[in-house]
Amino acid sequence: MTAAAALAPARGGCADAPVLRERGQREVFCGLTGIVWLHRKIQDAFFLIVGSRTCAHLMQSAAGVMIFAEPRFATAIIDERDLAGLADANAELDRVVQQLLARRPDIRLLFLVGSCPSEVIKLDLSRAAERLNRQFAPGVRVLNYSGSGIETTFTQGEDACLAALVPELPAADETPRLLVVGALAEVVEDQFRRLFAAMGIEAVDFLPPRRSTALPPVGPGTRMLLAQPWLGETARLLESRGATHLPAPFPLGAEGTTLWLHAAARAFGVTPARFRDATALAESRAVRALAAHRASLAGKRVFLFPDSQIEIPLARTLARELGMRLIEVGTPYLHRGHLGPELDLLPEGTRLAEGQHVERQLDRCRADRPDITVCGLGLANPLEAEGFTTKWSIELVFTPIQGYDQAGDLAALFARPLDRRTRLAV
């Protein structure tokens, strides 16, 4: 498959397809949950949620099943006295930050993260961050963003966090540099860096960086590739600092990865021959890895509940590279600008849904009886108990699935639950 051939839309695509817009109960996490991977990614950053006991409980329930190391996040739990007067709440916040920084002298970057309660009582965390910056500069930089459920859904928390970092980025001149935006596993970052180097693109930065002291520069020379589909606000702010967005599908599967890399290659004037030399080997490896799973996945009908916004790129990969049939593709939010190249590639007639009314969506799922259902942890076991095969959607955010050498892993995530069904005899 060549990049040019792969660009052909699938039978018309879904660019103008109708979208089922629903509202009601949403079975999704709020933006605070992004902290679970962000605090591991930026290794000298600490995330202090200013919220309620519910926020703290969410973090340990969402994270508790997944990580066991000493976390670099905590909650400043608002209590009755803080509700009595905002002046006191601010003084209390300062005290908690002081206590925290005394405990963790290794912290260089502190995020104050807003929550539903802090937003509703209008506790101004940007002013708090300014105030605390004056106090703790230059040792610690204090930034703020909101991960509240009333404003953000799950991965939008990463968008808000990275958007808060954009004003901090040093200025770059007009020399072309590539900026890859969105948290990726370190192994994936290293692979991409090698591929770009093979194409002759050496000036490559990643946002977020592994350390807050190594923030990438941004300026009119910046060419920006989005590694994740949930970065609307971050991309907008980077563009306002001069960066140019390179539209592309997202780097899932062999085809998606090739198209994504190709967008950078075009922007940096890489010749087609050099692009092929750099990518052909890894691409063919990815195609082989996908082929190993195609037999068990082709023709299988898949239903995706909304979770992280990765659903549309994922559905495109499942349909085009693994031959799966899409029943419904739900997404919490559809960013048409960033997902345009993806929609072009989706099989025509795919049922797209934005937002959620979980009960009605479950009704549709039960009526459609898909072979595999992608959904959150609250729905998976109840659906399994009803006889549905499920794949936890959160694994698609927490597992390295981007790039050529993870394409097979991505397919395996879907093959395994089906395989399991056929093995179990009780």
Add this chain to the structure above:
Amino acid sequence: MQLAVWTYEGPPHVGAMRVATAMERVHYVLHAPQGDTYADLLFTMIERREKRPPVTYTTFQARDLGSDTAELFRAALAEAQARFRPEAILVGASCTAELIQDDPGGLARTAGLDVPIVPLELPSYSKKENWGAAETFYQIVRAFAGPHAPPPGTERPARLADRRPRCNLLGPTALGFRHRDDVREITLLLARLGIDVHVVAPLGATPADIARLGEADFNVVLYPEIAGQAASWLARSFGQKATRTVPIGVGATRDFIAEVAALAGVDPVPVLDHETSRLPWYSRSVDSTYLTGKRVFVFGDATHAIAAARVAAEEMGFTVVGLGSYSRELAREVREAAKRHGVEALITDDYLAVEEAVAALQPELVLGTQMERHIAKKHGIPCAVISAPVHVQDFPARYSPVMGFEGANVLFDTLVHPLMMGLEEHLLAMFRDDFEFHDEAAPSHLGATAAAAPAASSPAVAAAAPVLEAAPVWAADAERELRKVPFFVRGKARRNTERYAAERGLAAITVETLYDAKAHYAR
């Protein structure tokens, strides 16, 4: 504001969910923003429940705040009623909805639905999960048993001679620590005494079952944190007495048998004479000698912590060096128990304070929650989990209650399992330098990967410890000698020696100082 890394209890509406999810034919309409649905996964993933919790969340967003969040609540309520057709609807608010003051109770009352409504007022900024569960259960009991209460002052009629005595089992919920198996164990025990279980609540009860609570002769309160308030209301309204002993451990189970036998008017002797626990004999068996005086630190909810401390001291022969609980509501009971063990109770919901206490006490075994398991792992101390908050591992496939005689068997195994076997411990002391059988290996039955290298002292402890200007320095040979002290007491030996040296103003610690300190603290 309180700085929290981990929290022992969730917010009070999660307590209400534990009650609603435990019951049948009940639905809970919760005014809450997007994201609060995370609580569903506690039940579907940790407890592996096959059904979603019966909860409808209104899911309001920032843009709704300016318009009509109350209307969103009304619509969610009507839809839940139409879809689920429950026998009762609980209504309430999570922390954020509490701030916008839509009054779900009032909205539900005026909605004109043909279903009983139980409004819940659960203050999120001052109360926590167990309080929320207790308050919810109490409100449900009042709402459905209340109408059947006799006029105040009515004497409770005596049980008819031809009817077997019967009691209610109160307190088990969804997501409870071994509640599922405790109910079965205690039901079997009561059956052997000739006592029937009338209603178990909230676990498995419908609103109609709650309405029948007053028909039982007395109440068995399995979990005072959850059922205490409802049981005292039932005592006032129906003249039903309630048990005070929680049957965890052999001694407490014996006391419990005597207590229920007296309440039911039956003879406890046949059951007491045929006790079915192996714990007393296993503890007397000579191989258990090595358990003697092991220093244990106990932390958990009040019920399980008090019970585990009693088992540790009276049934295993351990020494309780610390006892604490995050259940502030039952702080008095914990303090009384701590006094019996000769220690100061630690009443806190601050994980860091618990870690500090463990680090300072250097116990040989920690009995705690999943949080203490983390603390113990970090400090290289063996640990057994005896209390909520729970983890998927606390819902074993096998039958494993902690109450009754079988529960005592389970506790014996649970408390012994993390420890080094007696002879293994001695052999380690004799041959320290064997290349594969050395003292940093984990107990042989726990496998190679279980070896937990004690981490450097935690930031909490490091920050709290006073910086000694001239801390005594360990001479190389003393440091080598210290390595010969078994790892599970090495931390304590190091601290004691350093304290001994510091108190005497010694600049260096030699082999002699190490043994001087050992002799000093051995007194």
